[in-house]
Amino acid sequence: MQPESTLTKAEPSSGPLTKLPAEDDRALEKGLDNLQQEARVQSSWKSSITKALLPVAALVAVIYLWQMYVWIVRPRPDQLPGPADVFGTLGSLWQNGDAVETVLTSLQRGVVGFIIAVLIATPLGLVLAQSRVLRGAFGPLISGLQVLPSVAWVPAAVIWFGLSDATVYFVVLMGAIPSITNGLIAGVDHVPDQHRRVGHVLGASRWQLAIRIILPAALPSYVAGLKQGWAFSWRSLMAAEIIATGGTLGFGLGALLDQGRQFSSMATVISAILLILFIGIVVELLIFGPLERRLLRRRGLLVGGSQ
Amino acid sequence: MSSAQINIAGLSKRFSAGAPLVLDNVNLQVQQGEFVALLGASGCGKSTLLNLIAGLEEPTSGTIASPKAAFMFQDASLFPWLSAQANVELALQLRGASKSERRSEAARLLELVHLSDAAAKRPHELSGGMRQRVALARSLAQNRDILLMDEPFAALDAITRDLLHDELQRVWKETGRTIVFITHNVREAVRLGQRVLLMSSRPGRVVAEWPVGEQDPAVLTADITTELRKEIRRHAA
Incomplete structure (x- = not known):
């Protein structure tokens, strides 16, 4: 205990010994607040443009290499057509409406399937997270199913x-x-115990604890699950569409891929692959990417560099 | 002493059947509006005692009579997905306040801890001291007569802590809350408490008590420090 520090110490009932005027204290407090808060780093226009341009540059480079390969090695066009052929095929698919039809058919199925999956999986996850018995019984099965390639279900489903x-x-x-x-x-598993204790101290009922504290705390992991769930939906859908064609099935991207194979049209096959890839990237860039970043940034979990 | 607001009699706690006693026959009365500082070395069971009062743990034996209490933790424990204002509003909502009441009351409480400017910010954007002030506003939002504080300023720098001591004293005087404040810092205990209780370690017992009155705080601090050191040295063997 240094003497100088005990001197400035205020004694509750008799009042402080050396007390600064209240305004000085507030200024001191304000100064500390301003000094100790993290300085907000605004991402500049320049850096976000650079970020957007990098993948475009990579794409251009890939197409350039592809074209060079076609020019120099001259592979058979039915084995590997050049970029111009593929883009020509894409253009005609667009013109005759096949591109739009297949994309819409597949996307609609993917979205509807995904929404149904969310509606089933969410209550299922909540119940399993709450009940230790059910969790013990079905947890390993669910984890196992996550590893099983869903294409394995196609024969059974047919x-x-x-x-x-x-x-x-x-x-x-x-x-x-x-x-x-x-x-x-x-x-739900990774919700810090401290959150529950705070909820308890704040007088939350079981239901309030679940809705106002556990669920929001579990949200980032849930969204990560949704993102992966969408990726698996999309992959499963393509696998199903390639294997199960005809019947009352509409004409989706997978069917287009299979048709390209049957007609030995490599340009159609590559076009279909590009369309499938394109939809996947668009959904990630427009929906899940921003959603996840927003969620993490609001909680201060996003490291500066990955903004 | 049935007029006491918190009445603890013969309280003992062990965490499992074979485990050693954490608290041994603790008896403690706290009067309404009193500011009690509970002092002890690390691991003396003072946090356990506070958790028992708050109902976060169950006693092994003995009784605790206490109205429901608000609680402030060592880390602010704010919810990271809510702004400062929304954190305070959540406490108001869980206590059953109406929507319009929530907004104005939360704003008033944030003003009380001088954080009106930071109402819209999220916890990660605030400094440690600011987070603790939001946590203080949140515990006041619970509108309970008793405020339990578990070393709430231990992780803060000295200047911030001094300011928060002033702020807590002011809030205490303005609101008339009963406060039980845990600390391992003798100066803090003497600075804040009307009464300082010293707890022994393993098992935890209340072994000494000092009223904080008109005497020189430096002398009292030295006295209590001597006792605390004596208590800690007991465990050297």
């Missing part, structure tokens, strides 16, 4: 549901539900 939309949706659900369920369970 036998059960024939060549109908039900087959496609079944495979999509089997792909997406385990990921979403596991994401939610992991999120």
Whole structure:
């Protein structure tokens, strides 16, 4: 105990010995507040443009290498067509409406399947996260299903549901539900115990604790599960569409891919792959990427560099 | 002493059947509006005692009579997905305040801890001291007569801590709360408490008590420090 520090110490009932005027204290406090807060780093226009341009530059480089390869090695066009051929095929697919039709058919199935998966997986995850018995019983099964490639369900689904939309949706659900369920369970598991204690001290009921504290705390992990669930939906959908074609099934991207193979049209195959890739990137860039970043940034969990 | 607001009699706690006693026959009365500083070395069970009063743990034996209490933790424990204002509003909501009441009351409480400017900020954007002030506003929002504080300023720098001591004293005088404040810092205990209790370690017991009155705080601090050191040296063997 240094003497100088005890001198400035205020004694509650008799008042402080050496007390600064109140305004000085407030200025001191304000100064500390301003000094100790993290300086906000505004990402500049320049850096965000650079960030957007980098993948475009990479794309241009890939197409350039592809073209050089075609010019120099001269592969058979039915083995590897050049970029111009592929873009020509894409253009004609666009003009005759096939591109739009297949993309819309697949996207609609993917979205509907994904939404159904969310509606099933969310309550399932909540129940499993709350009940230790059910968790012990079904947890390993769900984790196992997450590893099982959902394309393995296609033969079974064809036998059960024939060549109908039900087959496609079944495979999509089997792909997406385990990921979403596991994401939610992991999120609830990792809610810090301190959050629950605070909730208890604040007088939250069981229901309020679940809705106002546990769920928001588990949200980042849930969204990560949704993102993975969408990726699995999309993959499963393509697998189902390639294998199960015809019947009452509409004409999706997977079917376009299979048609390209049957007609030995490599340009169509590559076009279909590019469309599938394009949809995946667009959904990630426009929906899940921003959603996840926003969520993490609001909680201060996003490191500066990855903004 | 049935007029006491917090009445603890013969309280003992062990965490499991074979485990050693953490608290041994603790008896403690706290009067309404009193500011009690509970002092002890690390691991003396003072946090356990506070958790028991708050109902976060169950006693092994003995009784605790206490109205529901607000609680302030060592880390602010704010919810990271809510702004400062929304953190305070959540406490008001859980206590059953109406929506319009929540907004104005939260604003008033943030003004009380001089944080009106930071109402819209999220916890990660605030300094440690500011977070503790939001936590203080949140515990005041609970509108409970008792405020339990578990070393709330231990992780802060000295200047911030001094300011928060002033702020807490002011809030205490303005609101008339009963406060039980845990610390391992003798100066802090003498600075804040009307009464300083010393707890022994392993098992935890209340072994000494000093009223903080008109005497020189430096002398009292030295006295208490001597006792605390004596108590800690007991464990050298």
